[in-house]
Amino acid sequence: MIEVKSVSKVFRRNGVTLEALRDVTFEVGTGQFTSIIGPSGCGKTTLLKMMAGLIAPTSGAIEIEGEKVTGSGPDRALVFQHFVLLPWADVLTNAAFGLEARGVAKSKREQIARAQLEQVGLGGFEAHYPHELSGGMQQRVGIARALAVDPDTLLMDEPFGSLDAITRQVMQRDLLKLWQETAHKTTVFVTHSMDEAALLSDYVVIMDTRPGRVAQIIEVPFPRPRSETLTESSEYREFTARLSHQLEKMQRVDMERETTQEAEGSSDG
Amino acid sequence: MTVLDRGEAEATPREGWRSLLEPSRLVGAAAVLGGFAVWEFYGRSLETNIFFPTFGQMVVSLIDLLQTPDFWDAYRQTLVPFVYGWISAMAAGVLVGLAIGLSQTIRQLTAPYVAFLNALPVSVLVPVVVVALGIGMVARSTVVFLFAFFEVLLSTAAGVRYIGDDIREMARSFGMGPLRRFRRIVIPGAMPAIMAGLRIGTGRAVVGMVVMELLLVSVGVGRLVSRFRARFDSPALYALVFTLAVFGLVALAVMRRLEVRALRWRGED
C-alpha cells in the first residue's frame, strides 16, 4: 500500500520559484493498478519520481507499507518514457541491468532476464542492440528490465508516450494481459491518455495543474479480468469521453489563465 | 534537381576496392597530381630554386634523404621524447578528465584554469619549459605533453559530462553502486568522446613534437632543419617537411583506425 500524505514540492532555480505540487494526498492499494493523469505541468512525473525515491518532497511524505520513502529501494522499479536503455549493450545485458546493479551473478541474472524477455515477447532478440529495435520493442526491454528485479511496485512514467498510435495500442493490450495473468503487481502508471488509463487501471487519479494537485479520484467501473474488446463497448466509450472532456476543460482553463496573466503583465511562477 | 545536387552521386556508393574508383576520389587524386605538375612547372619557371625547388628536385632529395643514416638518426632522437610526452599526455589527460567530469567540485574549482589554458596558444609555454627544465629529454617530452594534454582532458571531461542524466538516473533508480556505475555507464558512455580526444590529442602531440624541434634546436629533426636552412638546401628542406607531414598523417590514420575498432567492441562485459 502506497500512501501519499500531503505531499508538496517547490522547485527553486536561479531565484525562480515553481510550485510543482501542492498538498497531494491519495492511496494506492496493494495489488492495484492506479493511473495518474492530468494536463502538462501537473507534476505527475515529479510525483512518480518521489515514489521512486529519486526526489524528496518539500513537505509531506510518501509511505510504502507504513515506511517512509527516503531513497530508491529494491521494492520498486521504474519504466521510463524514453526507454533509457544502454545503447552500447545488447538486449540481454540491458534486461539484466537491474539485477546486475544488485550484484546478482552473471549466469543467474541472464537466466532471469531471458525468462522476462520471453514473457514480454522478445524471445530470440537477446543479442540485438537497442538501435536495431523499434520503439515498442525497446520499451519491452525496459519493462523486462523492471520486472526482472521482481519489485513489489511497478512505477511507469508515460511508458507508451514515445510510441506511435498503433504500437501504443498493441503495448497497452499486451501490458493488460501481462499484468492480469501474472502477479498483479501494485502499479502506478503516469499517462496523459484517458483511453489508456481507463483500459488498464482500477483507479484513476486526475490531477489539475499549476500548481499540481489532486482534482478527482475515480474508480474504473469495469470488472476484471478485462479483455481488449472492452474498448469497443459503449460504457467504455462513454466513460472515457466524459473524463476526456474534464481533462480538456482543465487544460483550457489553464491556457486561458496563462494568456490573461500575460495580458495583465503578471507572472505566476 | 535540387540546388545542391545531392543524391545522385551518393545513390550507389561502391564497395571495397572499387570505392577508390569513385568520381570524387578520382578527381581528388587527379587534383593532387595536377598540383604536383603545377609545382614542377612553376619551379622550372623560376630563375633560381634556392627558395622554391621543383617537385622533381624535392623527390630526388627525398630519396636521397631516406638513404642517409643521419636522417634516421635524427628521427630516432626526435621520436623518443615524442613517445614519452604523447603516452603520458594520453594517460594523464584521461585520468584528470575523468576526475573533472565526475566531480562537480573539481570541475568548478579548475574551470578558470581550464578555460585559460584552452584559450592560450600552448607554444608560448615553451620558453617557460626551457627556463625550468633546459633542453634535455625531460624538457622536450614536456613540450609534447603540454600540447596533447589539454585536448585529451577536455574531450574526456566533456564525454563524462554528457552521458545523459537520464541514464544516470535510471541506474540510480535500480540501486547501482558508484563503482559499478563507473564501470558500466561512465566508461562506455564516455568512450566515443575519449577516443576522439585521443585521436585529436595525437595530432596535437605531433604538432608539439615539431614545435619542440623548431624551438629547442639541439638534436634530431630540428637540427637537420637548421642545417638545410643555413645551406639554403631547399629541396632537402622541403623533403624533410614532407616527411614530417607524412608522419603526422600516418599517426592520425592509425588513431582513427583504433577509434573505429574500439567503438565497435565497447560495452561488452
Next chain:
Amino acid sequence: MVDTGTPHRDPERTLETTGFRPRPYVDIVTGWTRRYRMQALGIVLGVIAWEIAGRAGISPALPPFSAVAAAGIEVWSGERFLQAMRSTAVAIGIAFPPSVIIGVILGLLMGLLRPAEWILRPYINLALSMPLVAIIPIILLIFGLSQETIIVVIVLYVLPVVMVNTYSGVRSTSSDLLEMAASVNASRLLTIRRIVIPSARGLTLAGLRIGVGRAITGGIVAEQIVGVMGIGGLVQRLGGAFAVEELYAVIIFIGAVGVISLAAVNRIEEHYELPGA
C-alpha cells in the same frame, strides 16, 4: 481505496538477501552563485599556492605570484611590450580579413559545385590533418625574417578552417527547404540567396570563431620561430634572458586576450541565436 488482498511484500526479502543498497536522495542545489563562487575560490587557491610555492624557491622558474604581478604592471605598460603587441595585431589584422573572405568564397564554391569540392577537398584535408607548424621553416626560407612570413603563416592557418566550415554549412542546408524551393520553381540564384546562404551562416560563424583562435596561435608560433618580432618574439627573448617574471606576465596577458576574444565571438554567435558548431 480497496485492497485487492494478496500482499506482495515478501518478508523474506530484506536488504541482506537482495544485496540492494538503497541510494538516498541526491538533492542537487545548483544556483549559478555556487558555480561562480567555486570558480573564484579556485582562482584564489591557485594564486595562494603559487605565492607559497614561489616563495619556497622550488625552482628559479617559479617566482612568487606577487613578483609576477609587479613585473606585469611594468611590462604591460612598457614600450617594448606595446610594440610587440602592435606588431602581432598588425600581422593578424592584415592576414585575417582576406583569409576569411577568400575562405568563405571558396567554401561556398565547394559546397555548391561538386567538381570544386572534389578538387579542393584533398588539399583541405591535408592542411587540417598535417602538423601545419612544419610548413613554417619553408615559409621562413622563402620570405625571410620578415612580417610577410608571419602573415603568410596566418593565412595558411585560417584559410582551410574557414573553407571547411563554410562548406559544411552549405551542405547542411535542409533538404526539405531545397525541395520546397524546387517545388515552387525558384531559380538557382534565389535558392542560394534565400536558403543556402542563411542556412550556412551558423557553421560559417563557427569557422570564423575557430579561425580567430588559429590566427592568434599561428601568428604567435610563427613569431616564436622567426624570433625577432611580435609577441612571439618577445616571449622567446624573455625566455632567453631568463626574465621569468616578465615572461609569466606576458603569458597571462596572452591567455587573457584569448579568453576574452573567445567569449566575444561566442557572444556574437549567441546574439545571432546560432548554435556553435
